[in-house]
Amino acid sequence: MQYLEFKISCAEDFREILIAELSEVGFDSFLETDTGFDAYIPEDQLDRSTYDEVIARYTSVAAIEVIEGKMAKVNWNEEWEKHYDPIMVENQVYVRASFHEEKPEFPYQILINPKMSFGTGHHATTYSMIAHQLETHHQGKRVLDIGAGTGILAIMAHLLGASEVEAFDIDEWCVENGDENFTLNGMSHVKMGKGTVRDVKPQGTYDIVLANINKNVLLDEMEVYGTLVKPTGFLLLSGFYEHDIADIQASAEKEGFKLLGKKVKDNWTALKLQKL
Structure with a gap:
């Protein structure tokens, strides 16, 4: 199973709000970064329209920029040990x-x-x-x-x-x-x-x-x-x-x-x- 990776840059005030919003639409893992956070979801669980709605709601106020990609199934325990x-x-x-x-x-x-x-x-x-x-x-x-x-x-x-x-x-x-x-x-x-x-x-x-x-x-x-x-x-x-x-x-x-x-x-x- 592949995961979709969304590298999201945003205003600091909105980082935790966006993580909470995305967790409600199926994203199951997050890693905070200097500019925002990376969000992950199994490819077959992404509801694109719901995701787009969340991002559109905050794009202007939170200065959101997103880079999308794919990655193989992740050992999240190993990722936490790295970060x-x-x-x-x-x-x-x-x-x-x-x-x-x-x-x-x-x-x-x-x-x-x-x-x-x-x-x-x-x-x-x-x-x-x-x-x-x-x-x-x-x-x-x-x-x-x-x-x-x-x-x-x-x-x-x-x-x-x-x-x-x-x-x-x-x-x-x-x-x-x-x-x-x-x-x-x-x-x-x-x-x-x-x-x-x-x-x-x-x-x-x-x-x-x-x-x-x-x-x-x-x-x-x-x-x-x-x-x-x-x-x-x-x-x-x-x-x-x-x-x-x-x-x-x-x-x-x-x-x-x-x-x-x-x-x-x-x-x-x-x-x-x-x-x-």
Whole structure:
């Protein structure tokens, strides 16, 4: 079976959105690049009209350029080994795949086999969210991870001593990958939910809510976050640029949050807020 390869260049803001859109129309593997990403789909599974519709929808706003090609069936594990290096966060967290050696000198080790999900720690938003988590008391806390991707932030919460961790994402492949990663990290009792926060309808309130998504979704869901975080609890947000802080902060303050701190990496930002 041959795979079709689409080398897609696009504006950075739209990379994750496009990956999510293409995953919904049959693309099953992605590799991020300096200019965008490569997308792969079995040749017999491509619905050309549906694909064209997705690309046309974003071409002008996302500055999309596409180079198409064919390739033989790929060993994706081998491809990940070529492209996925382990990372370190604040000299405390070591994020690796199963084919990397352990580093016992790090107090926290996270095992992630990312496949095509987001959240390996390489992206600045994930890195900064983990850095915020390291500075937030999790021991015995109830934690919710919204738009969890690979489940990396939920796993970090578990390692930091959270007594209860819940996580969900809108994409089926994130759900499958998240469950796999939970098992790899001794969290087989946690199962990834599927849907938006309004679909899932989390019950009760949480000490810590994590949401690494994008600006528009965060603004749209902020009112819901306000109902989910306990008084004096924490809301950690990322997925937006430094120039978006004012909009995110204003929306959060309307729901009773105050800004405690921010982290900026490669112009991406993560905020830590507390419910008053």
